[in-house]
Amino acid sequence: MLNSPESTPLPERMRPKSLEDFVGQEHLIGEGSVLRKMIESGALTSFILWGPPGVGKTTLARIIANRLDRQFYALSAINSGVKDLREIIEKSRSNSIFHSKRPILFIDEIHRFSKSQQDALLGAVEDGTITLIGATTENPSFEVITPLLSRCQIYVLRHLETTHMDSLIERTIERDPILSKREIIVEEREALYRFSGGDARKLLNIIEIITSSFGVNEKIVINNNIVTDRLQENIALYDKSGEQHYDIISAFIKSLRGSDPDAAIYWMARMLAGGEDPLFIARRMIVLSCEDIGLANPNALLIAQACFESVHKIGMPEARIILSQAAIYLATSPKSNSAYLAIDAAMEEVIKSGDLPVPLHLRNAPTKLMKELNYGKDYKYAHSYPGNFTEQQFLPDGLSNSKFYEPGSNSKEEEIKKRLNTLWKKYNN
Numbered sequence: 001m002l003n004s005p006e007s008t009p010l011p012e013r014m015r016p017k018s019l020e021d022f023v024g025q026e027h028l029i030g031e032g033s034v035l036r037k038m039i040e041s042g043a044l045t046s047f048i049l050w051g052p053p054g055v056g057k058t059t060l061a062r063i064i065a066n067r068l069d070r071q072f073y074a075l076s077a078i079n080s081g082v083k084d085l086r087e088i089i090e091k092s093r094s095n096s097i098f099h100s101k102r103p104i105l106f107i108d109e110i111h112r113f114s115k116s117q118q119d120a121l122l123g124a125v126e127d128g129t130i131t132l133i134g135a136t137t138e139n140p141s142f143e144v145i146t147p148l149l150s151r152c153q154i155y156v157l158r159h160l161e162t163t164h165m166d167s168l169i170e171r172t173i174e175r176d177p178i179l180s181k182r183e184i185i186v187e188e189r190e191a192l193y194r195f196s197g198g199d200a201r202k203l204l205n206i207i208e209i210i211t212s213s214f215g216v217n218e219k220i221v222i223n224n225n226i227v228t229d230r231l232q233e234n235i236a237l238y239d240k241s242g243e244q245h246y247d248i249i250s251a252f253i254k255s256l257r258g259s260d261p262d263a264a265i266y267w268m269a270r271m272l273a274g275g276e277d278p279l280f281i282a283r284r285m286i287v288l289s290c291e292d293i294g295l296a297n298p299n300a301l302l303i304a305q306a307c308f309e310s311v312h313k314i315g316m317p318e319a320r321i322i323l324s325q326a327a328i329y330l331a332t333s334p335k336s337n338s339a340y341l342a343i344d345a346a347m348e349e350v351i352k353s354g355d356l357p358v359p360l361h362l363r364n365a366p367t368k369l370m371k372e373l374n375y376g377k378d379y380k381y382a383h384s385y386p387g388n389f390t391e392q393q394f395l396p397d398g399l400s401n402s403k404f405y406e407p408g409s410n411s412k413e414e415e416i417k418k419r420l421n422t423l424w425k426k427y428n429n
Contacts, residue, residue: 009205009208010204010205010207010208011201011204013176013177014168014172014175014176014204016056016059016063017063018066018067022059023164023167023168023171024055024158024160024161024164024200025055025056025060025157028155029060034155035047044064044068044102045131046132046133046151046153047132048110048132048134048135048136048140048144048149048152048155049133049135049136049157050136050138050139050156051137051157051159052198052246053137053199053201053202053246054198054201054202054203055157055159055198055200057135057157058106058135061104061135062106065106068101069101070101070102070131071092071101071103072104073088073091073103073104073105073130074106074107075088075106075107076107076108077108077112077113077117078108078112080107081117082116082117085120086120089120089124089129089130092124092129092130093129102128102129102130102131103131104132105131106133106135107133108135109135109136110134110136110140111137112277118144118145118148121148122147122151125152126151134152138283142283158198159197160198160199161198162189162193165189165193165196165200165203168200168204169186169192172204172207179207182211182220183219184220184222185219185220185222186222186223187221187222187223188223189222190224191223191225191227191228192206192222195227206227206231209231210226210227210230248267248270248274249276249281249284251263252268252271252281252284255331256285256292256327256330259333259335260331261327261328261331261332264331265324265327265328268327272320272323278311278315278316278320281323282308282311283308285304285308285323285330286304286305286308288330289301289303289304289330290339292335292337292340293330293335293336294336294338294408295336295339295408295413296334296335296408296412297412300330300333303329306326307322307323310322311323334411334412335408336408336410338405338408338413339405341406342405342406343404345404346404349404353398353399356399358396359393359394359397360375360376360377360378361376361377361378361379361393362379362394363375379392380392389423391423391424403426407420
């Protein structure tokens with residue numbers, strides 16, 4: 001039979017049907033959470049689910065539609081166009097005569113929709129013809145047009161933790177109509193965690209590969225060695241759904257960070273040959289130019305940004321040359337993660353010490369009362385002093401000697417370090 005359990009992949013067989021069965025994302029759908037409250041109230045507004053693959057974006061959208069008894073339309077941005085959108089919108093408007101509840105339009109990989117496709121959604125979202133639920137693995141602020149973003153809430157989904165994966169493993173062994181009839185012993189789980197990387201779909205695919213490698217009447221044993229061996233033997237099956245995408249982009253970024261231009265170009269070629277969006281590659285290089293090169297070569301950001309703009313204007317196949325030049329430049333640049341470490345250290349301090357008051361001499365004093373309260377008093381205007389500098393306190397009280405930026409070991413930041421040493425005593429330590 002076409003729809004028999006044997007013909008249905010394990011991830012589909014184990015797809016949750018209710019919020020109670022949904023694993024992970026407690027910050028969104030746990031008791032008292034923001035999305036859970038909206039679902040329970042029935043006052044559903046349009047929103048976008050942003051998170052890595054295999055964490056339940058599609059499943060959550062379907063559960064919400066079922067729970068609220070809404071019509072559910074699903075489109076994939078990869079193979080749908082404006083014509084498909086308009087057909088669904090017109091159908092929704094026609095059906096509104098007979099149905100009081102707004103239908104849900106779920107768009108997977110909404111970041112792949114063009115501006116014109118996203119524009120086609122605006123009117124229907126704004127006038128309530130549909131409730132939009134978008135799903136994306138990319139930062140919506142980069143790829144979703146501002147008017148649409150302003151009409152949607154953004155909810156961030158997270159990778160599954162080991163406790164979530166444990167729950168999935170146990171539930172699969174106990175409840176799956178096929179595997180529940182087998183004798184399965186899970187001796188070790190670390191390899192399952194490592195290879196799945198917090199992706200529920202990938203975890204279930206691995207379990208299906210492992211269990212199917214045993215005979216029908218054979219006891220199934222799962223341990224680290226078996227998982228590693230079986231995946232190596234079945235690598236083609238394991239990668240058939242394109243989930244290797246995230247492994248290859250990781251290899252690409254690590255090659256750039258590790259200053260290996262040959263490896264970087266190889267992994268880029270793999271992505272382009274596999275149909276990867278060139279703009280995705282360009283965006284990742286913009287991030288790397290600041291996170292891993294930063295002040296060691298500030299021009300890296302300019303090159304990466306120019307690459308993104310050029311790829312956007314030119315398109316493939318010529319864009320491959322632009323991407324290649326930028327990748328080689330970034331790979332061969334000196335490296336520093338000092339900017340990345342500095343902002344993380346500062347944000348950690350903000351969490352720890354809270355909203356410390358701004359020192360009075362740094363405060364703005366637009367009113368007479370503020371001046372009387374000494375706002376701005378004793379502030380020293382740097383340009384009024386030799387060298388355009390005079391020492392004064394800029395951090396809140398109690399943090400005046402804090403250092404968040406530590407210059408990296410490269411020629412450009414050595415110059416920065418020398419200057420800071422001449423300006424600030426704390427940098428002489």
